[in-house]
Each structure stands twice: as structure tokens, then as C-alpha cells.
Amino acid sequence: MxxxxxxxxxxxxxxxxxxxxxxxxxxxxxxxxxxxxxxxxxxxxxxxxSAGAVSVPDMRRTRGAGEGIPAAAPPDVVAAEWLLLLTDPLCEVRVLAEAGWETTGGFTLPGVRSAGSEVLDLLAKLPPEPEETDELGALLRDTGLFGGFSGALEAVARSHEAARAGTNATEDGFARELATALARAVVADALSAAGPEADCTGDERDRLVELVVTRIGGDARMPGGRAAGVLGRLALRVTTQPVLNVWRGSITTGxxxxxxxxxxxxxxxxxxxxxxxxxxxxxxxxxxxxxxxxxxxxxxxxxxxxxxxxxxxxxxxxxxxxxxxxxxxxxxxxxxxxxxxxxxxxxxxxxxxxxxxxxxxxxxxxxxxxxxxxxxxxxxxxxxxxxxxxxxxxxxxxxxxxxxxxxxxxx
Missing domain, CATH: 3.40.50.1820 (Alpha/Beta hydrolase fold, catalytic domain)
Structure with missing residues (x-):
């Protein structure tokens, strides 16, 4: 046979x-x-x-979920959340940056860095090209995300949203939630950069998030957290059109x-x-x-x-x-x-x-x-x-x- x-x-x-x-x-x-x-x-x-894709409107890849998203409910909530993250990798971090956390009465002493700032330090120290002997490096290579990982890492670590969310995360619990959002943002950005060349299942994607989370001081067992809960409801209203708009250029190029x-x-x-x-x-x-x-x-x-x-x-x-x-x-x-x-x-x-x-x-x-x-x-x-x-x-x-x-x- x-x-x-x-x-x-x-x-x-x-x-x-x-x-x-x-x-x-x-x-x-x-x-x-x-x-x-x-x-x-x-x-x-x-x-x-043959003409270098001159017929394709707006070849520049854009970020942001856009306006006028029509109502539709994909049956898989997790897939819907990641559809939103692929369209805007920093969306969860942005929620944490803008909304902040309700503190339990504690405060940060002058000159003392917040717990969230420590998370950002660890994120900035992650190797942009992990070795093949490292599980993270091996999995990035096997999923086709290795080439976009360094750019994703830099984009998230240097973002205004991450800096603001890090400053607001004054307690350890807040920092762990921030670590999860940052890790999801990095993986989502790498997936978005890979586009159709990504070779990644949902289990592999989630394992990548876990590996990044544990290395930046988070808890791999923690789900998406409050930001994911807020945006999950929005994700259920996202159709494929926003992500297709984001990837329109890459889909139609040679x-x-x-x-x-x-x-x-x-x-x-x-x-x-x-x-x-x-x-x-x-x-x-x-x-x-x-x-x-x-x-x-x-x-x-x-x-x-x-x-x-x-x-x-x-x-x-x-x-x-x-x-x-x-x-x-x-x-x-x-x-x-x-x-x-x-x-x-x-x-x-x-x-x-x-x-x-x-x-x-x-x-x-x-x-x-x-x-x-x-x-x-x-x-x-x-x-x-x-x-x-x-x-x-x-x-x-x-x-x-x-x-x-x-x-x-x-x-």
C-alpha cells in the first residue's frame, strides 16, 4: 500500500x-x-x-480591531479570543494599562519598583532567539514562529501599554495577571507575523504561552485573567473580516x-x-x-x-x-x-x-x-x-x- x-x-x-x-x-x-x-x-x-501586488489595496499590515464589527458568535470562545489577539496582540495588555487594578490598601514606596516592573524586566531579558535545546526554542521552530519571536518580544516589551500596565501592577497578584497578558501578546504577535506560514495547534500555542509566563514571573496555571474575560465577550462579536483585513496583503502576495x-x-x-x-x-x-x-x-x-x-x-x-x-x-x-x-x-x-x-x-x-x-x-x-x-x-x-x-x- x-x-x-x-x-x-x-x-x-x-x-x-x-x-x-x-x-x-x-x-x-x-x-x-x-x-x-x-x-x-x-x-x-x-x-x-507578476506586477508586484500593485492591485491590492493597502498592502501595509495594520493593527487594531477596527470599528463597525458586525455581530457573529463563533462557537469556540477560545478561538474567538485568539482571533481578537491575532488582530490586536496588545488588546489584553491595553485593558490592564487603562483600567488598572483596585488595590487592597497597599501602596508603593518612593524609589521601590512595582511588582509589574519586575515582570517587564524579566520580559526584556528573554533571549530573542532561544536555543534548540531549550523547549521554548524547539517549540518555536516546530511551529514556524521562531522567525517572528524576536520582533514580537521587542514590540510587546517596548510598548507604551506594557509600561503603563507594569507601573499599575503594584501587587504580586496583579503582576502575575500582567505576565499572562504579556505572554499571550508575544505569542499572538509571533503568530500574526507568521501568517499562513504558522504551523501551530492550539495546544502548542498554549504551551508557548505557559513557557513565556513562567519565565517572566507569572503562574502558568492562571487563565487569561480579567482582561481576557472582558475581551472574551467582545471576541464573540468578531467575525473573520477584521483579521482578514489585517492579513489581506500577506494573503494575496506571491x-x-x-x-x-x-x-x-x-x-x-x-x-x-x-x-x-x-x-x-x-x-x-x-x-x-x-x-x-x-x-x-x-x-x-x-x-x-x-x-x-x-x-x-x-x-x-x-x-x-x-x-x-x-x-x-x-x-x-x-x-x-x-x-x-x-x-x-x-x-x-x-x-x-x-x-x-x-x-x-x-x-x-x-x-x-x-x-x-x-x-x-x-x-x-x-x-x-x-x-x-x-x-x-x-x-x-x-x-x-x-x-x-x-x-x-x-x-
């Missing part, structure tokens, strides 16, 4: 190699006798902005062509499908094809067109799509391989569709093909908001566990 992985939109060589290395290791651990290969297409068929790859495939997808056909035919034997995002669209198109033409690919026993837009495109009548409203051809293989409901690029397949027992949806959760959740699937054991079950069911 063999597995063939097809990457998704916006992925280029360096990112592909990291992603595929992880997938190969995880699948090989579960299927030691199987071969695991990939079909890299980013350089050859990916989109590029380095992160999320939208461009999809549009180019829709216009000129035949060449990519032929490449996939050739890669599937390279080795005989039962094959499981795994497509992430746009890779899943191309695989659905290929398998549906081949079956409709009477030229099915019999070696493909299982199709796995992860964070895929194929069902949505078919529902709109925009899927190349199937006419609007058309059912899957008889020779189409079993289809496992894995999605995270926080991923706005992931869609359900079962309701689009009602009554087709070959189609199965399976939900997972990385604990991240969009955009990081779209890249976090292949770090989740639940993804590989469900693939293993589908392989067993397929026989």
Missing part, C-alpha cells in the same frame, strides 16, 4: 518539505510497510503576482498566494490534474491519496473526470481531503469534475473529508452528496482560529487516527 500526499494552496518548497516530513513520519509510524510520497506542484503551477493558487487552478487546472494522474500511476498497488485544501479539489476533479470518462484509477482505494473547498465549489456549480447537482460517478472511490469548523476554507461533503455511503465527514479541532487552523491539521493525532480507521474499513 502507498500514500500520496498533495499539498494545498499557498504552499511552496520550504513549507512543503516541513509539512510532508511530518506527514511521512506520522503515517510511517502507523503503516510501517507502506510507502509515503508526495506530489509537489507549487513552483510549477502556483500563482505569482509569498502567501492562498487565493491566487485557487483562481489559477480554476482557470488552468488540467496540467495539474495530469501531473497527479502520472504520479498515481508511477507505482502499482492500492493507493490512498490525501489532498490538503486545493490539493483535495484537484484530486476530486481528477477522480470524478476519470470515472465519468470510463477511465477510473482503480489503484486509488481511498480519497482523503483535509480542509478542502471541493464540496462548496460543487454546491456552487464551480467544481470542474462534476456538473452542478451531479452525483459522484459509480467508480469514484471512498471519500473521507476531514474539517475543522474554525477553518473557513473547510466544508462538509456528506450533505452535498446525500445518501452516498462512500462519503464521510469527520470533524477535528486544533483549538486555533482561522488562519492558523488551516495549517494545523497534520499535527493532530485525530487526523491520522481517522485515516487509519478509514484504511482499515476500506480493507
Amino acid at each position: 502507498r500514500f500520496l500526499f498533495v499539498h494545498g494552496t499557498g504552499v511552496r518548497r520550504a513549507r512543503h518539505d516541513v509539512l510532508f516530513g511530518r506527514i511521512r513520519d506520522r503515517l510511517s509510524a502507523r503503516f510501517p510497510q507502506a510507502t509515503v510520497s508526495s506530489c509537489y506542484w507549487g513552483d510549477r503551477f502556483g500563482a505569482e503576482l 509569498s502567501s498566494p492562498f487565493i491566487g493558487d485557487i483562481l489559477r487552478y480554476q482557470a488552468r487546472g488540467e496540467a495539474l490534474r495530469e501531473l497527479l494522474r502520472a504520479r498515481i500511476a508511477e507505482e502499482p498497488g492500492p493507493t490512498v491519496v490525501i489532498g490538503h485544501s486545493l490539493g483535495g479539489i484537484a484530486l476530486v476533479d481528477l477522480l470524478a473526470l476519470s470515472a465519468a470518462r470510463g477511465e477510473p484509477t482503480p489503484d486509488v482505494r481511498l480519497l482523503v481531503t483535509v480542509g478542502s473547498q471541493a464540496p462548496f465549489l460543487h454546491e456552487m456549480g464551480a467544481l470542474t469534475g462534476l456538473a452542478p447537482g451531479e452525483s459522484l460517478p459509480g467508480d469514484f472511490p471512498r471519500w473521507l473529508n476531514i474539517f475543522d469548523r474554525q477553518d473557513i476554507l473547510a466544508f462538509l461533503a456528506e450533505p452535498v452528496f446525500p445518501g452516498d455511503s462512500r462519503v464521510t465527514d469527520h470533524e477535528v479541532s486544533s483549538g486555533q482560529p482561522f488562519i492558523p487552523c488551516h495549517s494545523a491539521y497534520f499535527k493532530l493525532d485525530a487526523v491520522y487516527d481517522r485515516i487509519a480507521l478509514a484504511v482499515a474499513e476500506t480493507g
Whole structure:
């Protein structure tokens, strides 16, 4: 048996190699006798902005949650809070800076520094590039946040909001709450800087916060605190639009062509499908094809067109799509391989569709093909908001566990 992985939109060589290395290791651990290969297409068929993105309004990345946020309630409160933090990493620190704390009657003697100022000193002393032997450094590298960590550290430590909140935090309990807010701000800023290149689950994000908190005098067991409670209610009103506005430039540039790859495939997808056909035919034997995002669209198109033409690919026993837009495109009548409203051809293989409901690029397949027992949806959760959740699937054991079950069911 063999597995063939097809990457998704916006992925280029360096990112592909990291992603595929992880997938190969995880699948090989579960299927030691199987071969695991990939079909890299980013350089050859990916989109590029030939005029340097001059068509994109306001290429400068902005900060701030903005005004006129429409009401909407994401089902995951934690993801909603982090969506707000990604848009404005200092929002919790700002609450503490402006609101302060109600003291218990104590005061700071002249010449004696506040407990919060000690926290800021420890934050400023954190190494901007932790060693790989350090858990913090290793985790930053593994999540793709290492490159943005030093800038995030400096931006938070030198911010006016942090200085003011530090002065106001006169007691140890206040300082511990401040440490949590500062750590969340640093991690959020690093995540925002990484953009679509972030490779971080919610558990990894929370562990990064814990590591920073404990090093600046906080309590890793303390939740977000009062600031998180105040802003959590606001976060429930935040839609994806503010964060998309913040990342609009990075999403549409040549380095992160999320939208461009999809549009180019829709216009000129035949060449990519032929490449996939050739890669599937390279080795005989039962094959499981795994497509992430746009890779899943191309695989659905290929398998549906081949079956409709009477030229099915019999070696493909299982199709796995992860964070895929194929069902949505078919529902709109925009899927190349199937006419609007058309059912899957008889020779189409079993289809496992894995999605995270926080991923706005992931869609359900079962309701689009009602009554087709070959189609199965399976939900997972990385604990991240969009955009990081779209890249976090292949770090989740639940993804590989469900693939293993589908392989067993397929026989």
C-alpha cells in the first residue's frame, strides 16, 4: 500500500518539505510497510503576482480591531479570543494599562519598583532567539514562529501599554495577571507575523504561552485573567473580516498566494490534474491519496473526470481531503469534475473529508452528496482560529487516527 500526499494552496518548497516530513513520519509510524510520497506542484503551477501586488489595496499590515464589527458568535470562545489577539496582540495588555487594578490598601514606596516592573524586566531579558535545546526554542521552530519571536518580544516589551500596565501592577497578584497578558501578546504577535506560514495547534500555542509566563514571573496555571474575560465577550462579536483585513496583503502576495493558487487552478487546472494522474500511476498497488485544501479539489476533479470518462484509477482505494473547498465549489456549480447537482460517478472511490469548523476554507461533503455511503465527514479541532487552523491539521493525532480507521474499513 502507498500514500500520496498533495499539498494545498499557498504552499511552496520550504513549507512543503516541513509539512510532508511530518506527514511521512506520522503515517510511517502507523503503516510501517507502506510507502509515503508526495506530489509537489507549487513552483510549477502556483500563482505569482507578476506586477508586484500593485492591485491590492493597502498592502501595509495594520493593527487594531477596527470599528463597525458586525455581530457573529463563533462557537469556540477560545478561538474567538485568539482571533481578537491575532488582530490586536496588545488588546489584553491595553485593558490592564487603562483600567488598572483596585488595590487592597497597599501602596508603593518612593524609589521601590512595582511588582509589574519586575515582570517587564524579566520580559526584556528573554533571549530573542532561544536555543534548540531549550523547549521554548524547539517549540518555536516546530511551529514556524521562531522567525517572528524576536520582533514580537521587542514590540510587546517596548510598548507604551506594557509600561503603563507594569507601573499599575503594584501587587504580586496583579503582576502575575500582567505576565499572562504579556505572554499571550508575544505569542499572538509571533503568530500574526507568521501568517499562513504558522504551523501551530492550539495546544502548542498554549504551551508557548505557559513557557513565556513562567519565565517572566507569572503562574502558568492562571487563565487569561480579567482582561481576557472582558475581551472574551467582545471576541464573540468578531467575525473573520477584521483579521482578514489585517492579513489581506500577506494573503494575496506571491509569498502567501492562498487565493491566487485557487483562481489559477480554476482557470488552468488540467496540467495539474495530469501531473497527479502520472504520479498515481508511477507505482502499482492500492493507493490512498490525501489532498490538503486545493490539493483535495484537484484530486476530486481528477477522480470524478476519470470515472465519468470510463477511465477510473482503480489503484486509488481511498480519497482523503483535509480542509478542502471541493464540496462548496460543487454546491456552487464551480467544481470542474462534476456538473452542478451531479452525483459522484459509480467508480469514484471512498471519500473521507476531514474539517475543522474554525477553518473557513473547510466544508462538509456528506450533505452535498446525500445518501452516498462512500462519503464521510469527520470533524477535528486544533483549538486555533482561522488562519492558523488551516495549517494545523497534520499535527493532530485525530487526523491520522481517522485515516487509519478509514484504511482499515476500506480493507
